Amino acid sequence: MDRHQSNLVPPGPLSDPEGSASSPQGAAPDPEGRAGNPFSGISAPPLAVWDELRAADGSLRPAWARFAELLPPLPPGHDLAAELERRRRQVEERILRDGVTHNVFGPEGAATRPWSVELLPFLIAPEDWARIEAGLTQRASLLQAILADLYGPRRLLAEGLLPPALVFRHPGYARPLHGVQPAGGRHLLIIAFDIARGPEGGWWLVAQRTQAPSGLGYVLHNRLLVMGQFPEAFRELRVQHIASSYRRLLDAMEGPARELAGGQPPRLALLTAGPYGETWYEQAYLARYLGLTLVEGGDLQVRDDRLWLKTVEGLEPVHGLLRRVDDDWCDPLELRPDSALGVPGLVQAFRAGQVVMANALGSAVLESPAILGFLPAIARRLLDQELLLPALPTWWCGEPAAWAAVKDQLDDKRARGTFPQGERTSPLLAMDAARIAVDPDAWTIQSRLRLSHTPLWEGRGFRLRPALVRVYAIADGQGGWQLLPGGMTRVARREEASVSLQRGGTSLDTWVLTEGPVDPFSLLPGKLSVDEVRQRRRPLSSRTGENLFWLGRYTERTEQQVRLARATLLLIADDGAASGPLLEALSTLGARAGLVRVGVGVGVPGPGIAPRDYERALLRGLAASGAEVGLIPGIPFNLQALERVSMALRDRLSTEHWSLMQRMRVIFSRSLMPAEEGLPVMAKVLPALDRLAVQLAAATGAQSDRMTRDLGWRLLILGRLLERLVGLTQSLEVFLAAGAQASTAGVSHLLELFDSTITFRARYQGHEDLLALADLLVLDDTNPRAFAGVLRRLRTELSKLPGAGGVTGSAAGGATANAISGAGEGGAVSLVARLPAAGVGITLEDLRDVDDVALASFLGDLARDLNQRALSLAEAIGHRYFALADGPDQVQHA
Numbered sequence: 001m002d003r004h005q006s007n008l009v010p011p012g013p014l015s016d017p018e019g020s021a022s023s024p025q026g027a028a029p030d031p032e033g034r035a036g037n038p039f040s041g042i043s044a045p046p047l048a049v050w051d052e053l054r055a056a057d058g059s060l061r062p063a064w065a066r067f068a069e070l071l072p073p074l075p076p077g078h079d080l081a082a083e084l085e086r087r088r089r090q091v092e093e094r095i096l097r098d099g100v101t102h103n104v105f106g107p108e109g110a111a112t113r114p115w116s117v118e119l120l121p122f123l124i125a126p127e128d129w130a131r132i133e134a135g136l137t138q139r140a141s142l143l144q145a146i147l148a149d150l151y152g153p154r155r156l157l158a159e160g161l162l163p164p165a166l167v168f169r170h171p172g173y174a175r176p177l178h179g180v181q182p183a184g185g186r187h188l189l190i191i192a193f194d195i196a197r198g199p200e201g202g203w204w205l206v207a208q209r210t211q212a213p214s215g216l217g218y219v220l221h222n223r224l225l226v227m228g229q230f231p232e233a234f235r236e237l238r239v240q241h242i243a244s245s246y247r248r249l250l251d252a253m254e255g256p257a258r259e260l261a262g263g264q265p266p267r268l269a270l271l272t273a274g275p276y277g278e279t280w281y282e283q284a285y286l287a288r289y290l291g292l293t294l295v296e297g298g299d300l301q302v303r304d305d306r307l308w309l310k311t312v313e314g315l316e317p318v319h320g321l322l323r324r325v326d327d328d329w330c331d332p333l334e335l336r337p338d339s340a341l342g343v344p345g346l347v348q349a350f351r352a353g354q355v356v357m358a359n360a361l362g363s364a365v366l367e368s369p370a371i372l373g374f375l376p377a378i379a380r381r382l383l384d385q386e387l388l389l390p391a392l393p394t395w396w397c398g399e400p401a402a403w404a405a406v407k408d409q410l411d412d413k414r415a416r417g418t419f420p421q422g423e424r425t426s427p428l429l430a431m432d433a434a435r436i437a438v439d440p441d442a443w444t445i446q447s448r449l450r451l452s453h454t455p456l457w458e459g460r461g462f463r464l465r466p467a468l469v470r471v472y473a474i475a476d477g478q479g480g481w482q483l484l485p486g487g488m489t490r491v492a493r494r495e496e497a498s499v500s501l502q503r504g505g506t507s508l509d510t511w512v513l514t515e516g517p518v519d520p521f522s523l524l525p526g527k528l529s530v531d532e533v534r535q536r537r538r539p540l541s542s543r544t545g546e547n548l549f550w551l552g553r554y555t556e557r558t559e560q561q562v563r564l565a566r567a568t569l570l571l572i573a574d575d576g577a578a579s580g581p582l583l584e585a586l587s588t589l590g591a592r593a594g595l596v597r598v599g600v601g602v603g604v605p606g607p608g609i610a611p612r613d614y615e616r617a618l619l620r621g622l623a624a625s626g627a628e629v630g631l632i633p634g635i636p637f638n639l640q641a642l643e644r645v646s647m648a649l650r651d652r653l654s655t656e657h658w659s660l661m662q663r664m665r666v667i668f669s670r671s672l673m674p675a676e677e678g679l680p681v682m683a684k685v686l687p688a689l690d691r692l693a694v695q696l697a698a699a700t701g702a703q704s705d706r707m708t709r710d711l712g713w714r715l716l717i718l719g720r721l722l723e724r725l726v727g728l729t730q731s732l733e734v735f736l737a738a739g740a741q742a743s744t745a746g747v748s749h750l751l752e753l754f755d756s757t758i759t760f761r762a763r764y765q766g767h768e769d770l771l772a773l774a775d776l777l778v779l780d781d782t783n784p785r786a787f788a789g790v791l792r793r794l795r796t797e798l799s800k801l802p803g804a805g806g807v808t809g810s811a812a813g814g815a816t817a818n819a820i821s822g823a824g825e826g827g828a829v830s831l832v833a834r835l836p837a838a839g840v841g842i843t844l845e846d847l848r849d850v851d852d853v854a855l856a857s858f859l860g861d862l863a864r865d866l867n868q869r870a871l872s873l874a875e876a877i878g879h880r881y882f883a884l885a886d887g888p889d890q891v892q893h894a
Helices: 062-069 080-098 126-150 164-168 216-229 231-236 243-260 280-290 346-351 363-367 369-382 400-406 433-438 530-535 542-573 580-593 611-622 626-631 635-648 655-671 682-705 711-738 744-753 757-764 770-779 787-798 814-821 827-832 852-881
Strands: 101-106 109-114 122-124 190-197 203-209 268-272 293-296 300-303 306-311 314-317 320-323 356-358 394-396 413-417 443-447 453-457 462-475 481-483 488-491 506-512
Touching (some): 062 231, 122 126, 126 190, 126 203, 126 462, 164 369, 203 363, 203 369, 216 488, 243 320, 268 280, 369 443, 453 488, 542 611, 542 711, 580 711, 580 744, 611 682, 626 635, 635 655, 711 744, 711 787, 787 827, 827 852
Parallel strands (some): 122 506, 268 320, 320 356
Antiparallel strands (some): 101 109, 300 306, 413 443
């Protein structure tokens, strides 16, 4: 039976399908040296490698010749190299500004790296694209037919066209789903194909990704970046637009999902593994572009065979999932029991036809490289067609005849794992005939492929590098397939390196040229109905609500710590002002706030410890790093928490806001360069604190004035206000207990902690009476940092939470929502009732005949009472609105 393709490449040293090369780079110069050719002088690629840039006679290929003509003209005296380098830096700066990242995994864990995209695009001529499109849409139809058979009649197994061991041993074959028809009738809605051009100029399939294809978000961002650098070339080369393909994907999901929603606008979500997944940024970016709710497994719940989203208002139905979590991680009940990323019961919801998935569970079985060798015969059986686009010659060693045919010709071959190993779908293995003999089913042999070389700009000139192109087939909703006219091209930075982004590769925007009209479609939709407008108000998941709440708390807490640390260091530095009560108050607050690690030779300055010793402990806390951060919940701890929680909120925050949160910790820690004894230099500490205070003020402005006043924003503000009330009441209580407010320096520092110095000095003009302090810092509801001012805003925001006058869950999920969360009528009212009915519970008139001693005692009691109320209220909000949040990527807060 003719199952295996052959005769791909001539004998000789070859490069593997992942893009590493074994032959040396040629050094022959480009024979074309005509003036006006910016590519003249570029080195030739290795022998027997297709040159994307030039023809065999050295002339530029038509697309690149036209591209060179369309480069912007330079003013006299300007250098092209300098101009291209300027544009490259613009791309790099835009990536950093937008916070485009990917996570790289190594022996030491995950590390976040800026995304990498090169300045020049990868060009595909119209005639090449026509062949690619015909070949890959045919293959997409074939893969859909194979899955329908494997989860249906299994004729391919019965007729010997697919070996049972290849299917049943693969962990991606979902046995519980045999006989299940997916909602909408299709297993596959999107497929990624990795293709490359061989030495003779033909295109070859290298791999196919069917379970959770990645990269669509990066494709979008790459297009925006590179198109903006060469707008004229993009227009004149007639580069095909890609927006309609994304619309097509949405249509393919929305059609069957609308039926599940009873004809109403369905709710679609993008299921992600969370912030620590390899492509977290592009998943958040894609969800935002498509208008999908970004969810993690812990955000979802299955009840009565239906999928629900846990929101702060209760459970809301989910009708469709664009899945970016691999098959076996999706359901710990029926698939991988140790998975903390999935949704218990998701397989049952899928089995019941209550959720549309792109792609269906169980599609990973088609990602085995061994499948490629059997596809030609299967295509003849299922489609009655010959495959139009060849794949790498492939031999599955579990078939004795295949292994016998290839075992003596391994020099130009690569061994790959038939089945996934760890996080690798088809890992490269060291060729070992003895090991293959022990377990032949687990081994697949493939020919190597010399990848074509495409030009890159590398700062000092052009270089040719190996390229592998990923393109996407998307279901068209009519039973057919369309190819996204573009894709993500991955290239190696060096001749003998890998194109893998995990191994240092980089990416290119992929330009598909057309001779016909350019698709003018925009993803901007047409006119919306009232129901569709209502549906577009995305729900707030319990996890996201809790993270926003803590984003507010961490921001306010860090602000207070910065103010306290600065005041304490200035006081200790000014020996004359460091009175006992004031120093005791500030150091007590520092210990409670976690600025110093109490209990390890550090206490409150007094008979047992000198101020300078406390200063060193404070400096050590500010410079904490590594494991030490977790031991001292001070500024480094809270900056790390802000970075972590903002990462989890990537799809909710503006680029500027998110980027600021990610940078603050790094900038602060780099500013505190250690000196002797590992302590930061005092001359740098205060400027670092001042800089951090400005950054936090910017963050506060972004939170207060640049976010939509929706439920998420309200929870963020409530977090800030509650943390503010906790900190301010604690500050006043400690100052009064130590008697620190009795001195001029004590009054000044207390006003500094309340951020009320200017108002106090202007209003009371030299007076420092305790009654004046009580008026401004406790009773004045126009002061946003007075007790009364904080309480007034708390009452306002609490009254607008769900369950307080019409702000309730949707009709679809409202009844279940109230039953689950307890956020029904009167819920928010009971929260407001935890606060004094008006003001702080007293008025200025109530203090008319109270002396300072009694007033201090009264204010101390009031501060303790409000402090406990604030802490209790925070717990109550969490219990009422965040109790549904769970999952491994739920940020842990303290």
